[in-house]
Amino acid sequence: MLKFVKGYMESIEGVATYPMISLLIFFVFFVILFWWVFTATKEHIKEVSELPLKED
Incomplete structure (x- = not known):
């Protein structure tokens, strides 16, 4: 499962900017x-x- 997520996240361009933002x-x-x-x-x-x- 972790390999899938890691591979998926690496395929997104500019993914390193999201944590900084x-x-x-x-x-x-x-x-x-x-x-x-x-x-x-x-x-x-x-x-x-x-x-x-x-109280009102």
């Missing part, structure tokens, strides 16, 4: 997430954290 997307997402966490105001975080407890 997914790593880049992963890295960019978490950099943006960390930036948002560190720049968010305390009031906004408090408001969002209380949303599940509020």
